[in-house]
Amino acid sequence: MNESNEAVIEFLGVRKRFGTQEAVRELSLRIPRGCVYALLGPNGAGKSTTIKMAMGSLRRDAGSIRILGREVCDDPSWVKQRVGFVGELQFIYRWMRIAEVIRFCSSFYPTWNATLCQELVRRFELDPRKKVRHLSKGMTVKLGLLLAIAHEPEVLILDEPTSGLDPLMREDFVDGILRNMCDGRRSILFASHTLQDVQRLADRVGILVDGELLVDRPIDELLRTTKTIRAVLTDEKSPRRTPHGAIVESVDRREWSVTVSDFSAGQVEQVRSQNRVESIDAVNMNLEEIFKAYVRGRRNVA
């Protein structure tokens, strides 16, 4: 990652409400240059709302969003020139042929790189004469990525780009991003449910649940320090003292599981000394398990 600490995308105290529902609460988040940031969250957590606000296509109620130092609402066209976007549903001009769509879109961008565009057409095996409406879902997403990156944007924003794609198409998509966007200078914000892709691409992970950012840290750190302490209770009915840093806990018969965010041997000792347990151990968790723990923990409390 680039050494400079300059924020390329910065949310500060962003809030959005739909009627009585708080879709995004006090969201603050900064993405430095060269960073690939994955935003995870269950359906309806506010991911798409967050991304729409970053793209300037949805107004927020409070806070500021800066991309490359500029407030997105002050200068939307300046920002759009420098950002590439691929959404979940591709509303590309379905009646046009691929070559026509490319010609049309290229006219908006002074920085459009025709050589790169040709290379992407070849690499993605897009037939320029084909009509958009005759493309498969996978090919449509590839065309979407081509249109988002051929002007060589400094920032790429993706909303669920690979959901519903087969593994080979997903790999092509990931490859397209690695080849063209991961050069240490460009930054990426992507919302995704496809956790394999997140683990391949992300430097940093945010977990958004019910409009609140519960996690915002490097992916390696998240995987290494989130663990589940499992204790067998001497008596499942006796009161339990939960260790600090607990995200979620559950009891199944005599097994008590507590997932903690910054695991230390001290927490195991704390559980052992403050509760009557017969045995105790700690298990590692993968990204999917960590994600589910945060969602469940948040929803139990709420």
Next chain:
Amino acid sequence: MTIDPQSHIPVYLQIVDGLRHAIVRGVYRAGDVLPSVRELSLKLKVNPNTVLRAYEALESDKVIEKRRGSGMYVAMGGLKAAREQSAEAVLESLDEVAVQARAADMKPQGVMKHFAQAMFKVFSKEPKS
């Protein structure tokens, strides 16, 4: 080398481990050039920042070394360092086995006997040099 994108082990540690094994197995020898960050990133389909992190970790462990302007090479003492670190990882996994054995309520003598037999079986198959 392959990456398991669903593992609980961070991808950069999987790369560190994979390269270390490759060096111990003789895929790369002392003085050999390693794939560039970009090459390995595209081959494994992972973020180049992650590959870079793995290379930095192996460099600070003295397994590989940077040469000005021409990339990463297996260090002169790289095989020895890689062997030592792989051995450490094997011993750590034995610690884990001990914990599991206790959780399974096994008798230490039984586990040790089985392990001694397993070692004997594997090592006696080794062709004599």
